[in-house]
Amino acid sequence: MGKTLYEKIWDRHIVVEQEDQPDIIYIDLHLIHEVTSPQAFDGLRLANRQVRRPDRTLATMDHAIPTTDRSLPFEDEIAAKQVEALRKNCQVFGIELFDLFSTKQGIVHIIAPELGLTQPGQTIVCGDSHTATHGAFGTLAFGIGTSEVEHVLATQTLKQYKSKTMAVNFNGELPIGVTAKDLILALIGQYGHDFATGYVLEYRGEAIRNLTMEERMTVCNMSIEIGARAGLIAPDETTFKYLEGKEYAPRGEEWQEALEDWRELKSDKDAQFDRIVDFDCSVIEPQVTWGTNPGLVASVNAAVPGPEEVPEEKRRMVESALAYMDLAPGTAIKDIEINTVFIGSCTNGRIQDLREAAKVVNGYQVADGVRALVVPGSQSVKQQAESEGLAKIFTDAGFEWREAGCSMCLGMNPDIAKPGDRIASTSNRNFEGRQGRDSKSHLVSPSMAAAAAIEGRFVDVRQWPIKIGEGV
Ligand SMILES: CC(C)[C@H](C(=O)O)[C@@H](O)C(=O)O
Ligand code: SF4
Numbered sequence: 001m002g003k004t005l006y007e008k009i010w011d012r013h014i015v016v017e018q019e020d021q022p023d024i025i026y027i028d029l030h031l032i033h034e035v036t037s038p039q040a041f042d043g044l045r046l047a048n049r050q051v052r053r054p055d056r057t058l059a060t061m062d063h064a065i066p067t068t069d070r071s072l073p074f075e076d077e078i079a080a081k082q083v084e085a086l087r088k089n090c091q092v093f094g095i096e097l098f099d100l101f102s103t104k105q106g107i108v109h110i111i112a113p114e115l116g117l118t119q120p121g122q123t124i125v126c127g128d129s130h131t132a133t134h135g136a137f138g139t140l141a142f143g144i145g146t147s148e149v150e151h152v153l154a155t156q157t158l159k160q161y162k163s164k165t166m167a168v169n170f171n172g173e174l175p176i177g178v179t180a181k182d183l184i185l186a187l188i189g190q191y192g193h194d195f196a197t198g199y200v201l202e203y204r205g206e207a208i209r210n211l212t213m214e215e216r217m218t219v220c221n222m223s224i225e226i227g228a229r230a231g232l233i234a235p236d237e238t239t240f241k242y243l244e245g246k247e248y249a250p251r252g253e254e255w256q257e258a259l260e261d262w263r264e265l266k267s268d269k270d271a272q273f274d275r276i277v278d279f280d281c282s283v284i285e286p287q288v289t290w291g292t293n294p295g296l297v298a299s300v301n302a303a304v305p306g307p308e309e310v311p312e313e314k315r316r317m318v319e320s321a322l323a324y325m326d327l328a329p330g331t332a333i334k335d336i337e338i339n340t341v342f343i344g345s346c347t348n349g350r351i352q353d354l355r356e357a358a359k360v361v362n363g364y365q366v367a368d369g370v371r372a373l374v375v376p377g378s379q380s381v382k383q384q385a386e387s388e389g390l391a392k393i394f395t396d397a398g399f400e401w402r403e404a405g406c407s408m409c410l411g412m413n414p415d416i417a418k419p420g421d422r423i424a425s426t427s428n429r430n431f432e433g434r435q436g437r438d439s440k441s442h443l444v445s446p447s448m449a450a451a452a453a454i455e456g457r458f459v460d461v462r463q464w465p466i467k468i469g470e471g472v
Contacts, residue, residue, distance in 0.1 A: 002268025004165050005234050006200045009140040009265070013123050015157055022159040028122035030057045030152050031108045032095070034064055034082040035412070036127030040150035041089040052156040054094040058117065059086060061100055062107045066414045067375050067402035070100045079413065093153075106378025106404040109133040109346040113217065114380055116246025120235040120262040125152055130346050130428065131230075132223040136216035137243075138235035138265045140200075143224065163229045164274040166199040167267075170207035172282035177462035179356070180215035181348060181426070181445035183207065184222045185287035185297045187279055193295035197227035199275065202267060207281040208233055213242040214352040221347045222428050225294040234266040288333045288458050289430050289443040291321035296430075300448065300460045304331045324432050325440050333458050336442070340423040341372035341453040342435070343446055344402075345409040348426035349377025351384050353446040358390040360450035360464055366398035367456030373400045373415065375407040399453070411436045424452035 003011070016024040030053075032040075037059070044051070051057060064079035066072075074080040083100075090097035098104040104111060109130055112118045118134045124141040125131060127149040134141035144158065152158055174183060201223055208216065216233050223231030240259060243249045250258045267273075285299035296318070298304065304322070306329030307315045322329065327336070343349075343357050354376065366372045374394045376382035382404055385391050391401050407415040409427040417423055417436030426449050430441035444452065447461045 001272060002270040004267040004271040004273060005138060005202055005232055005265055006140065006163070006165050007271070009121055009123065009138075010162060012121065013140075022161045024157050025123060025160055027125050027152050027156055027158055028056065029112070029117060029124045030149075030156070031112055031124065031126035031128075031131070032057060032059045032086075032149065033108050033126070033128065034061050034086040036146050036149060037089065038082060038085040039146050040127070040153055041085070041093070043147070043150040044093070044153055047154070049154045051093040051095060051153050056156060057095045057153065058112070059090050059095050059097040060105055060108050060111055061086060061098070062105075062404075063406045063410070064413050065100060065405050067405045067407045068414070070403060075414065103379050103383070106376075106380065107346045107349060107406055109217075109221065110349060110377035110381065110404075113137065113213070114246070114350075114378060116243055116249035119243065119249070119258070120239060120265050125158060129224045130221050132228070133217050133221040133346055135220040135223065135230050135232040136213060137239055138232060138262070140230060140232065142230040163200040164198055166196060166201050166228075166275040166277065167273040168201050168203050169276065169278045170203065170205040170281050171278055172206065172280050173210065174207050174281045174284065177447075178284050178286060179445040179447065180211055180218040182284050182287045183281060184219045185289065185294060185443065186284045188222065188226050188295045189287065189297040190279070191226065191277070191295075193225060193293040194227040196223070199228050201226070201228045201231040202273070203231060203233050205281075209236065209238075211238075212352060213238060214350045217350065218347055222294065225428055235262050286445065286448050286461055288336075288448065289441070290325060290327060290333065290336070291318065292324050292430055292432050293321075294428065294430060294443060296321050297443070298333055300333050300458055302333060304329055304333065306330060334460070335457065336422070337457045338422045338424045338442065338452050339370055339456075340417055340421045340439075341366075341370060341449050342375070342408040342423055342425040342427065343373065343399075343449050344375030344377060344407050345425075345427035346377060346406075347428040348446045349375060349381065349404075351381050353426065354381065354385045354390050355388070357446040357450035358393045360447050360461060361397045361399070361454065362393050364397055364454045366453050370453055370456050371400075372398065372453040373402060373408060375402040375415070376404050378404045397454070408435050410434060424449045424458070
């Protein structure tokens, strides 16, 4: 019987296979950041162990750091300690760190792909749930807990049970003006935020093949928001073109060998998935979440549902989401006014995201009373956006333009939303208090967030007075 892509990668990495016990798999790349690593290093020290493969471990700072002037001392003591600990640990254990002033610093899931560190067929782990982002390259990538971080640091392996597999076929073409973010939100909306619990997903179909690498990363990034362990997309010419020439990608003869190998990385025709889901992309409209998990989402042209419109078992969840979000059933999404806009995060903080947002913003002004932030996902995205003139488009319109980091994606650094703020956000989580205590998050695509900044409320970006597809 044929194998799925997941099974192929798994089999290549088995170190020890055992009946009724987790397998031990080899980890090709271990990414670390300041929040989930300090205790793991403490554990190593206590056990008097070294890092097994410092050359396959890479560190950056992203979650707790400010995105404004970094030459100042941090106001937040915990953040200052986390950053100091990471610096010290990397020095002591010989791990490369992209520190605050490095040109390679950025959100962990943005920098590894853009440097060419993320490659097809690898296993990648990080003490961070959005590690699934790297699955866009046909890489088995998933988040691990701090004790597992310690295990990987010490052994470069991980104990894991094999997951079930699910193929998600995105059939048909995405309509013009509808983005990868809308595609994944629509899927979560239809099936619910926990429907893929215990599965590794493989996204397939025409709509996926047509996506750029950056868009594929947006899709895979949100796999965890459906409950999946990981999300994969088989590598193809788009993947290879993206990787060719990247700093850490193979070169010359090694590149040719890698290509030959990577072309094998696809599910066999007769591979068996535990579940198959078919999703029609041609009917998706721009999406806006209205609730407190990413599955509580609607088309921008729809209205917020009432508890009686959803199945019995979801009623309580919808009632409590509406109460927290301070929304009445039947409110048109387009009537929801926002006072904050956040464009960034590992979901939508890449250069293509900023280009798309800038296309909408160009020549307009942020609405009165709206605070709008653009936070590039990495220093390299920041530099590229500045050289293309995107930063100027944003600042001319009244956006704040920041240094790279997780920023307002989560309330763990100074870019925290105020109680009562209502945010159009390009990030991936809208849980209660996620972006700041009592703040209300609406997840959208970068172009939808940009249009909301200008209008002060949600609009269908397809009716925006620019022609989608025109250059900036
Ligand atoms: C802080 C970190 C552990 C966390 C995660 O695991 O995802 C964060 O990145 C998030 O997005 O909530
Ligand atoms: S940008 Fe947000 S989702 Fe991504 S790693 Fe940072 S906090 Fe987590």
